[in-house]
Amino acid sequence: MVGEVGPKFSKKFLWGAATAAHQVEGGNHNQWTVWELENAKVRATQAEYHINDYASWDRIKKQAKNPNNYVSGILANHYERYEEDFDLLQKMHMNAYRFSIEWSRIEPECGVWNQEEIEHYKRYIDALKQRGIEPIVTLFHFSLPVWFAERGGFERRSNVKYFTRFAKKIVSELGLSVKYIITINEIEVYAVQSYWFQDWPPAVHSPYTFWRVINNLTYAHRQVAKSIHKVSRHYKVSIAKNSTYIYPGDNAWSSRASAAVMQYIADDYIVKKVIKHCDFLGVNYYQSQRVYGHRIHNPEDIVSDLDWPMTPGDIQYTVERLYRKYKKPIIITENGLADERDAKRQWWITQTLIGLQAAMKNGVKIDGYLHWSLIDNTEWSYGKWPRFGLASVNYATGERTLRPSALWFGRVIKKIRGI
Ligand code: FCB
Numbered sequence: 001m002v003g004e005v006g007p008k009f010s011k012k013f014l015w016g017a018a019t020a021a022h023q024v025e026g027g028n029h030n031q032w033t034v035w036e037l038e039n040a041k042v043r044a045t046q047a048e049y050h051i052n053d054y055a056s057w058d059r060i061k062k063q064a065k066n067p068n069n070y071v072s073g074i075l076a077n078h079y080e081r082y083e084e085d086f087d088l089l090q091k092m093h094m095n096a097y098r099f100s101i102e103w104s105r106i107e108p109e110c111g112v113w114n115q116e117e118i119e120h121y122k123r124y125i126d127a128l129k130q131r132g133i134e135p136i137v138t139l140f141h142f143s144l145p146v147w148f149a150e151r152g153g154f155e156r157r158s159n160v161k162y163f164t165r166f167a168k169k170i171v172s173e174l175g176l177s178v179k180y181i182i183t184i185n186e187i188e189v190y191a192v193q194s195y196w197f198q199d200w201p202p203a204v205h206s207p208y209t210f211w212r213v214i215n216n217l218t219y220a221h222r223q224v225a226k227s228i229h230k231v232s233r234h235y236k237v238s239i240a241k242n243s244t245y246i247y248p249g250d251n252a253w254s255s256r257a258s259a260a261v262m263q264y265i266a267d268d269y270i271v272k273k274v275i276k277h278c279d280f281l282g283v284n285y286y287q288s289q290r291v292y293g294h295r296i297h298n299p300e301d302i303v304s305d306l307d308w309p310m311t312p313g314d315i316q317y318t319v320e321r322l323y324r325k326y327k328k329p330i331i332i333t334e335n336g337l338a339d340e341r342d343a344k345r346q347w348w349i350t351q352t353l354i355g356l357q358a359a360m361k362n363g364v365k366i367d368g369y370l371h372w373s374l375i376d377n378t379e380w381s382y383g384k385w386p387r388f389g390l391a392s393v394n395y396a397t398g399e400r401t402l403r404p405s406a407l408w409f410g411r412v413i414k415k416i417r418g419i
Helices: 002-008 031-050 057-064 078-091 115-130 146-150 157-177 187-195 207-231 253-277 312-326 345-361 404-417
Strands: 014-018 096-100 134-140 180-185 236-242 245-248 281-284 288-292 330-334 366-372 391-393 400-402
Touching: 002 345, 014 134, 014 330, 014 404, 031 057, 031 146, 078 115, 078 400, 096 366, 115 134, 115 157, 134 157, 146 157, 157 207, 180 187, 180 207, 187 207, 187 236, 187 253, 207 236, 207 253, 236 253, 236 330, 245 253, 245 312, 253 288, 253 312, 281 312, 288 312, 312 330, 312 345, 345 366, 345 404, 400 404
Parallel strands: 014 096, 014 366, 096 134, 134 180, 180 236, 236 281, 245 288, 281 330, 330 366
Antiparallel strands: 391 400
């Protein structure tokens, strides 16, 4: 498989992994840390009836029922141990890394910049560059300063100016040391979890606010991208779009029509609003969805620890569709699975690379693949039990260990890159 995959990926292809500040750094103070402390007990109690039907339940229930699971705390302490983590990237022969800059560290109070934290991220980026690793910076990956959330966050159009100011500050401080910038991670996922399902802070159910937040975030992307491009065209800017391939499970007219409408709402409504201000398209792919009549139903029996049906090869159809429609080069900004036992990760990556290769053969321009995630982290409202890391983290000792699939993936990358 390695030999077959190899020749199609160019020398410049970005091979890497991704994280987000709140999920790995530890020691943050943002709207999530506040919410976690307030909700840990309830989440632990609710796990019993929310997720007890997961195939992994017997294995994970002890952790899922423990309130500590829901408090991020120090996590993997990536904030202090990042050099060690960058060594892991090197061990896997990777040349790219996606991470987010924690806004609450940089601007702890409205309009007050913390220069020490800015210096931290400069050292962080230097440490990547010294290792020959391309930094890919995310500006908003679900965590917000408490002051910003208290002012209504992205519910208010008038608050977007604060985000734009933060983005401008980061770009002026980092200068040309970075090239790839993701403005916002998964616009609709943030909006739906926070303003519809009530699973994430501020846990509100309001269809109107949900819709406002989506529109304010697409507006925020345009504002930020314009201001970054004004500084220099050196920067390559995009959102990270969560995309699932939605297709009819049978040939019924209703299944076909519903799948088309759902795909449009899930992808195109947002992408259309930002694509003119994207130099490439960042795509996060985790799953595909089959539609029967008006219902989504995925009867696969293979599921991840989070009970997500696994169809890694369908990434091909996702990228083919997005490329055909929007004609921007694609970087896979996230892709991976919760798999504590590392039973399926090698298979997942293999199927994914085969899918990407097939898409490339069909003319899709793909510039990079970033696996989610480099290390185990906290999976938002699920807490710490889902294990997405190429490296496992022992939360008691902080020790990282590359899982067997990661060692294998490293050998694949080495061979493909010819190094
Ligand atoms: C994506 C998020 C990322 C991570 C993965 C599993 O939706 O962007 O932070 O939680 O899912």
